[in-house]
Amino acid sequence: xxxxxxxxxxxxxxxxxxxxxxxxxxxxxxxxxxxxxxxxxxxxxxxxxxxxxxxxxxxxxxxxxxxxxxxxxxxxxxxxxxxxxxxxxxxxxxxxxxxxxxxxxxxxxxxxxxxxxxxxxxxxxxxxxxxxxxxxxxxxxxxxxxxxxxxxxxxxxxxxxxxxxxxxxxxxxxxxxxxxxxxxxxxxxxxxxxxxxxxxxxxxxxxxxxxxxxxxxxxxxxxxxxxxxxxxxxxxxxxxxxxxxxxxxxxxxxxxxxxxxxxxxxxxxxxxxxxxxxxxxxxxxxxxxxxxxxxxxxxxxxxxxxxxxxxxxxxxxxxxxxxxxxxxxxxxxxxxxxxxxxxxxxxxxxxxxxxxxxxxxxxxxxxxxxxxxx
Amino acid sequence: xxxxxxxxxxxxxxxxxxxxxxxxxxxxxxxxxxxxxxxxxxxxxxxxxxxxxxxxxxxxxxxxxxxxxxxxxxxxxxxxxxxxxxxxxxxxxxxxxxxxxxxxxxxxxxxxxxxxxxxxxxxxxxxxxxxxxxxxxxxxxxxxxxxxxxxxxxxxxxxxxxxxxxxxxxxxxxxxxxxxxxxxxxxxxxxxxxxxxxxxxxxxxxxxxxxxxxxxxxxxxxxxxxxxxxxxxxxxxxxxxxxxxxxxxxxxxxxxxxxxxxxxxxxxxxxxxxxxxxxxxxxxxxxxxx
Ligand code: SF4
Numbered sequence: 085x086x087x088x089x090x091x092x093x094x095x096x097x098x099x100x101x102x103x104x105x106x107x108x109x110x111x112x113x114x115x116x117x118x119x120x121x122x123x124x125x126x127x128x129x130x131x132x133x134x135x136x137x138x139x140x141x142x143x144x145x146x147x148x149x150x151x152x153x154x155x156x157x158x159x160x161x162x163x164x165x166x167x168x169x170x171x172x173x174x175x176x177x178x179x180x181x182x183x184x185x186x187x188x189x190x191x192x193x194x195x196x197x198x199x200x201x202x203x204x205x206x207x208x209x210x211x212x213x214x215x216x217x218x219x220x221x222x223x224x225x226x227x228x229x230x231x232x233x234x235x236x237x238x239x240x241x242x243x244x245x246x247x248x249x250x251x252x253x254x255x256x257x258x259x260x261x262x263x264x265x266x267x268x269x270x271x272x273x274x275x276x277x278x279x280x281x282x283x284x285x286x287x288x289x290x291x292x293x294x295x296x297x298x299x300x301x302x303x304x305x306x307x308x309x310x311x312x313x314x315x316x317x318x319x320x321x322x323x324x325x326x327x328x329x330x331x332x333x334x335x336x337x338x339x340x341x342x343x344x345x346x347x348x349x350x351x352x353x354x355x356x357x358x359x360x361x362x363x364x365x366x367x368x369x370x371x372x373x374x375x376x377x378x379x380x381x382x383x384x385x386x387x388x389x390x391x392x393x394x395x396x397x398x399x400x401x402x403x404x405x406x407x408x409x410x411x412x413x414x415x416x417x418x419x420x421x422x423x424x425x426x427x428x429x430x431x432x433x434x435x436x437x438x439x440x441x442x443x444x445x446x447x448x449x450x451x452x453x454x455x456x457x458x
Numbered sequence: 459x460x461x462x463x464x465x466x467x468x469x470x471x472x473x474x475x476x477x478x479x480x481x482x483x484x485x486x487x488x489x490x491x492x493x494x495x496x497x498x499x500x501x502x503x504x505x506x507x508x509x510x511x512x513x514x515x516x517x518x519x520x521x522x523x524x525x526x527x528x529x530x531x532x533x534x535x536x537x538x539x540x541x542x543x544x545x546x547x548x549x550x551x552x553x554x555x556x557x558x559x560x561x562x563x564x565x566x567x568x569x570x571x572x573x574x575x576x577x578x579x580x581x582x583x584x585x586x587x588x589x590x591x592x593x594x595x596x597x598x599x600x601x602x603x604x605x606x607x608x609x610x611x612x613x614x615x616x617x618x619x620x621x622x623x624x625x626x627x628x629x630x631x632x633x634x635x636x637x638x639x640x641x642x643x644x645x646x647x648x649x650x651x652x653x654x655x656x657x658x659x660x661x662x663x664x665x666x667x668x669x670x671x672x673x674x675x676x677x678x679x680x681x682x683x684x685x686x687x688x689x690x691x692x693x694x695x696x697x698x699x700x701x702x703x704x705x706x707x708x709x710x711x712x713x714x715x716x717x718x719x720x721x722x723x724x725x726x727x728x729x730x731x732x733x734x735x736x737x738x739x740x741x742x743x744x745x746x747x748x
Contacts, residue, residue: 107740108545129728132736134544136724139570143537146530146567150510150541153528154549155744158541176531302744303526303542304549306505310471310521312529321475321521322529 088265093231093257094161096264097187098123100235101159103272106185107133108158110147112140112166115199116255117189120161141166145173148184153311155302157239161187165196167206168213174248175214176313181290181300181336183242183277185235187251189258192443201443202255204366207421210250211395217333219340221347222250222395224365225257229264234392240275241347245339246297252394254417256367256445280307290332291318296339340396348398352405354380355387360411360455363402363426365391368415368446375451386455397425406430413438413454415446469494469504471524479518483677485636485662489583490519492639492660493552496646497525508551510539512564515590515664516556516583533564536571539578547721548741550650553580557598558588561617565597572626575654576720581646582619582657585664593667600704604671619659620711629654629719631712635661637685638708645710653719661688661706 091099098120101109109124111117125135134151138144144160151158162170167188177184190206192198210222221241225234235251242249278299280287284307291298301307314322315329323329340347354376355361364372369390379386389405391398402425406412412430414423415438423437438454440446470476480486497507507525511517513532520527526549530538535553543551560568560582571578587605588594595605598616605612623631630652632645642660649656663669663680674680684706691709694702728734 108541110541128733129724129731130733132728132733132738132740134724134728134737136540136544138537138540139566142534143540143567143570146534146537147541147544149530150528150538150543151545152541153538154542154545156545156740158545172531173534302546303508303528304506304546305744308504308524308526310527310529312521313531314529319474321471 086265086268088263090261091228091264092119093225093228093253093260094119094189095123096228096231097235097251097253098127099266100232101185101239102127102131103232103269103274104157104236104239105274105276106157106159106239107131108148108151108156109133109135109160110138110151110158111144111160111162112138114141114163114166116191116258117161117163117187120187141169142173145170145184145186149173149177149182152182152184153303155305157183157243159185159187161189163189163191163199164193164206167209171213175216175218177248178214178218178220178336179313180311181246182311183246183300184248185238185242185251186248187253189253189255191255192441198443200255202367202417202445203441203443204252204254204368204417204421205441206252207394207418210252219247219337220250220395221245221247221340221393222252223349223392224252224394225392226366226369226390227257228260228262230392231257232264232266236272236274240273243275243277244297245343246277246300247340252366254366279305284308288318289320290316292335296335296342344396344400347393347396348401349392350398350401351390351392353388353390355389355405358385358387359409360384360386360413361389361406361409362386362413362415362451363389363391363422364415365394365422368417371446371448372415372451374448375455378448378452379455384455394422399429402426402429410434411436413451415451415454417441417446465498466491466494469497469524470522475521478522480515481666483665484515485585485681486516486519486583488636488639489581489642489660489662490522492642492646493581494523495643496650499647500650502550506548506550508542508549509554510542510551511535511554512559514556514559514588516554517559519554533559533562534567535559536564536567536578536580540571540574540576543576543578544721544724546741546744547577547725548745551578552650553578555580555582556589557582557584557586558596561597561619569622569626572623572628572655572657574720575627575629575717577653577655579646579649579656579658581660583660583662584619585662585668587664587668589664589667593664593671603668605668606671619657623657624712627655628657628712629714629717630656632710633659633661633706634708635684635688635706636663637681637688641708648710648713652713652715653722654715654717
C-alpha cells in the first residue's frame with residue numbers, strides 16, 4: 085500500500101474507512117457516491133466486516149447507527165437526495181451520541197438536479213439539515229489523498245466525540261483520479277471509542293465525564309442501559325425535567341465547542357502580509373491555489389486559506405488570517421453558503437463571492453477576475 | 459399469578475421508570491408481560507437480549523425492561539435492528555412496534571426485514587389506531603370505523619398483517635390477543651426460537667381513543683370484545699368467509715425454520731472472502747468485559 089498508485093476520490097474514501105477500522109456499511113445506491121458502496125461490498129467481508137444495501141437511505145443510516153451501538157465502527161455514503169432523507173437519523177445520532185460517519189458526495193441540486201454534476205450545495209444542510217439545535221462536525225477533502233486521510237480522521241473524531249461526522253466530498257474530488265501514496269497501516273493513527281471501566285450498576289452513558297464525552301458501552305457487553313431520541317437524563321432514561329435537559333444540551337455543545345482547536349484543520353498558503361485572501365474548500369480550493377500561483381507570479385499579495393473542517397466553522401482561524409486583508413474572496417459551487425459564515429466574521433463589505441450553480445467547476449480565471457476587478 | 463409476578467419483577471427497571479406512561483387498563487402491558495415470561499422461560503442472559511422500538515405507545519415499552527434497550531425513530535426500529543443484528547449476530551433481538559409504526563411509516567422496512575429473513579423477533583401490537591397522538595386512523599383501522607382523522611368513517615382498507623408478512627418472507631407468523639396472554643407468550647417464544655424473521659401480531663385495544671371515538675366502552679368492555687371476537691385458526695378454517703368476517707383469527711399462520719437466516723448467509727460470504735475469523739474475534743472482544 086505504500087507504493088504510489090492511481091486512485092479515485094471515492095475509492096480512497098472507502099479505503100480510508102477500512103483503514104480507520106470501519107467494519108459496517110449500510111447504504112442505498114445513489115450517483116455520484118455509489119463507488120464507495122461497491123468498494124465496501126467487495127472489501128468489507130474480507131476484513132470480517134459487513135456490507136448491506138438497505139431499502140432506502142433512511143434505513144441505511146438507521147442500520148449504521150444500530151451497528152455502531154453494537155460496538156462496530158460504521159459508515160454510510162450518499163448524495164444530496166439521500167442526505168436529505170438521512171437528516172432525521174442524523175439528529176438521532178446527535179441526540180443519542182452514537183458515533184457514525186456519513187459521506188455525502190455532493191451533486192447539483194435541489195431535488196434530482198443534475199446527478200453527475202458537482203456542487204457544494206450541501207454545506208448548510210450538513211449544519212442545519214435536521215431539526216433542533218445540536219453540534220456537528222463536517223470535513224471537506226480537496227484531493228484523493230485527503231479523501232483517505234480525512235475519512236480516517238472523520239472516524240477518529242466521531243469515536244472521540246461520540247458524534248455523527250459528515251464528510252462533504254464534491255463530485256469533482258469524488259471522481260477525480262490522481263496518484264496517491266497511502267501510508268502504511270502502522271503509521272495511521274486510529275482512535276477507538278472509550279469503553280466504560282466502572283461496574284455496570286454505576287455506568288452513566290450520558291453522565292458528566294472528562295472532556296464531556298462519557299464512555300459508550302456496546303450492547304451485549306454486560307452494561308444494560310437505555311438509548312432514546314427523547315431528551316434523557318444521565319442514565320439515558322427519558323426526562324422532561326428542565327434541570328436534566330439543560331445539562332445535556334450544554335454538555336453536547338461543550339464537547340464540540342470546547343474542542344474546536346483540536347477539531348479544526350486548515351491549510352494557509354502565503355497569507356502573511358496578503359491583502360487578498362481566498363477562502364475555499366473542496367475542489368474549488370484547487371482552482372484557488374492555481375489562481376494564487378498565477379497572481380503571485382505577478383507579485384500580487386494574495387494568500388489562500390483552505391478549510392478542511394467546515395463545521396464547527398473555524399471562526400478563529402478565519403478571523404486571524406483575514407485580519408489585515410482588504411479583500412476576502414469566497415469561491416463556492418453554491419450561492420454562498422460558506423460565504424455567509426465568512427461575512428459574519430470579517431464583515432460583508434470586504435467579501436467578494438464567486439459562485440457557480442450550473443454544474444461546472446469554478447476556474448482559476450474566475451477567481452483571478454475577482455482579485456483584479458475593483 | 460403470584461409466582462409469575464415475581465419472576466417478571468426481575469426483568470423490570472422497577473426503581474427507575476414506573477409508573478408507566480400507559481393509560482391504566484391499556485393492553486400493551488400484557489404484551490410486555492408475555493415478552494418477559496417468554497425470555498424467562500428460555501433462560502436467556504439479559505445481557506444478550508435487545509429490545510428495540512420505534513415511536514408510539516407500544517414503542518415506549520423498552521424503557522421499562524432491564525435489557526439492552528433502544529427507542530429509535532418513528533417506523534425505523536427494524537432498520538436499526540438490522541444493522542445491530544448484522545454487527546452482532548450473537549444478540550437476541552426483539553423489535554416492538556405499534557401498527558402505525560410498523561406498517562405505515564415503517565412499512566417498507568417491515569417488508570424488507572421479512573424478505574431478508576433476518577433473525578429479529580418483531581412484535582406488532584395492533585390496536586387499530588394511533589394512540590399516542592390521540593386517535594388518528596392507522597393502516598389497520600377497520601373500514602367504517604371512526605378516528606380523529608376519519609371523522610366520517612374510515613374508507614382505507616386495513617392491512618392484513620399475517621398475509622403481508624408471509625408474502626414478504628417471514629419465517630414465523632402468528633397472531634394472538636392481549637386476552638390470551640399465555641398463548642401470546644408461547645408465540646413470542648416460538649418466534650424467538652425460529653432462526654429467521656418472525657412476526658407476532660398481538661391484537662390489543664386503545665380504549666381512550668378508538669374506544670371512545672367508536673363508543674365501544676372502556677378497557678374491560680374492549681377486552682371482552684376481543685375475547686368474544688376471537689376464534690382459533692382451526693375453528694376459522696371451518697367457517698365461510700362471511701362467517702369469518704370481523705373475527706380475530708388466532709394461531710400460527712406460517713412456520714418455516716428451514717430457510718437460512720440472513721446473518722448466517724452473510725457469514726458464508728465472510729467465510730468465502732476469508733474474513734470470518736476476524737468477524738468472530740471482533741464479536742468475542744465485544745462481549746462481556748467487566
Ligand atoms: S393511548 Fe391507547 S394505546 Fe396508548 S397507552 Fe393509552 S390506551 Fe394504550
